[in-house]
Amino acid sequence: MKILFVAPWIPSRYRPRSLEFLEILAAEHEVALLALTHDEAEIEEAAALPVTDQTLVPNSRVGTMTRSLRSLVTGESLQTGYANPPELVTALRAKIAEWRPDVVHLNVFRTAHLVEACGDTPVLIDLDEFRSEYYEQLAADGPNPAWRAIGRVEQHRMRAREDELVRARVPIILSAPGDTRPGTYVVRSICDFPLQPHTATAPTVLFVGRLSYEANVEGLMWFAREVWPGIKQAVPDARLRIVGQDPPKSVKTLAEQDGVDLFANVPSIEPHYGASTVAIAPIFRGTGIQMKLIQALSAGVPTVTSEMVAARAGVRDGEQVRTAEDPQGWVAAIGALLRDRAERERLAVNGREWAVANHGSAAVRGQLDVAYAAVTGHRSVGSDATAYIDEYGQ
Template sequence: MKILFVAPWIPSPERPRSLILLRMLAAEHEVRFLGLVRNSAERRLAAQLPVADPVLVDNSRLGSVARSFRSLLTGDSLQTGYADPAALVPRLRQEIASWRPDAVHFNVFRTAHLVEAAAPVPVVIDLDEFRSEYYAQLAAEGSNPLWRALGRIEQPRMRAREQRLVQAGVPIILSGPEVPGPPTPGTAVVRSPCDFPLRPPGQVAGPVVLFVGRLSYEANVVGLHWFVRSCWAQLRAAVPDVTLRVVGADPPRSVRALVGDGIELHANVPEVTPYYADATVAIAPIFRGTGIQLKMIQSLAAGVPTVTSSTVASRAGVRDGVHLRVADTPDEWVRAVRDLLTDSASANGMAAAGREWAVAEHGTEAVRQQLARAYGMLSAPRPQRDSPVGG
């Protein structure tokens, strides 16, 4: 099959889902890549992609921001406006006309506005998640008025576009099962690949509690601050020599200010694997968000006992007391982390079950099979369109 893979960025280790799914498709199909670039560094990244002669369209940061502001007036999603330079649609149509792909693979919601431009070629779109749900949460619970305002603006626009894709029968890939309720027709689950190495035995010096996450992501920062404010003093009282090790890219000043009182910050590290090897317990205190948290997948795959919220656990399909511990209130969090720090037998059993789940659901071979089933939707009968995709 000839597949044109279209992305609003250059897949890279910082965007592992995009990169690994591109590699999987390129290993079994003839794949051409069309993506947006902002600078020379991203052009160098594009040269490392597992495809020949990637097609690149300039998308300056200033132009992206200007188009997002314009979207405020047009009623379009700010996300799609951000990724819609004037040259993109003509170049997409040019590639389709000249290369004649059998299918077009659109990567994330920022490419959703391009679906019509690919006609009549069959398309599949990897939304990863129905992102409008996150913006609904942001509108209700954002950490400041600006975030809440953004959520109120963006949620209905994104939701309307998602609904039009569903109504038109566009095959949609999601990274995890929908919670709650039955799956939306025309969707397939392709989990984010994560062949994270199992840590070597006997290296934990402990007790170390590990938080890994992109620290420019608002939900990560809010969750980390909540844990420190609501749980850390109680946990230190229960386990006096415990250390909280925070590992992540681009920490804001508020996160840097947390350092001290047993809290370490390791910013912009080249590799997170050594930090999992040294951790006694990993935490994912995320109470708002969608999709499946990569930090949880990594910690389970590494064999690190893990504590997360019911929100994260339910979306992933992991079970409290089997694969990890689930906690929501401060007392539950302190008790769960303390138990895993002090009861090695229980912690080791849970870590083994968590590792088994991560390999079975997120290992390369499992995801390859999921991706093949998703592409099977291209040949399935389409539902009758209730309305056009555009609008």
């Protein structure tokens, strides 16, 4: 089968879901890549991808900002404006006419405006999530007036396009089992994170996350302010280990508190899971699945998270994770796990089994196969995926 994979960026380890899907498909089929690039470094990254050929369309940063600002006037989504140089549609139509793919795989909402340009060629789009919900949350309780203003503008424009795709029965891939409307298929993100040997020498609470993402920073700051003092009182020798990229000044100041260690821009996060007793995901705004939760479960680290994060992932309190909402609940849940080794081990085993069954490579290949079979009428990937479907179904 010939698949034209269209992305608003170069699939890479920084865009792992895009890269993983591209690699799965390229292992079994001819895959051509059509993508936007910002600079020479991204062009070099693209050269290493396992594709039959590639068409790269320049997307200058000045151009992205100009089109995004213009979107405020034209009424289109800011996300669309960001990734919509006119050369992209031209290149897409030319590639379809020349190469005649069996299916076009569109990657994330920033390519949603390309559906109609695919004409009669079967198309599916990996939205990952119905992202408009995130902007609705921002509009209601964003961290500052600027974010709330963006949320008010973007939520309606993005929702309108999402609803349009659903009404048109465009096959949509989602990463979470929550909002599965007609024509949607759940294909989770791969997490083959290895089980980590336990090396913690002190009761250690771990937070892992991209620290340039405002929802991560807000959740972490809330935890440090509202929960951490209570944990220190209950378990005086407890330590908080923060691991993430590009921490802002507010996070850097946390390292000045008693028992808090900050590890910024580390080459590998794996050892930090092994050096921790309990992981946390104190996120109260967001959509889709928090991969920090899936990584922790896959690594075999018992995890405490918010009810929202657990519900979106499909894990349950007391079975694969512990959940909490208010500071007292967080202190109680974490304190109990820090003191109870048997309970930590039980949750670690359950969480690891769940992560492998739902986010392991074989599982995700099977999920992707279901989505492609619905679009093309035949299997998209290999026998391992077929075995998964036979055993687990969709």
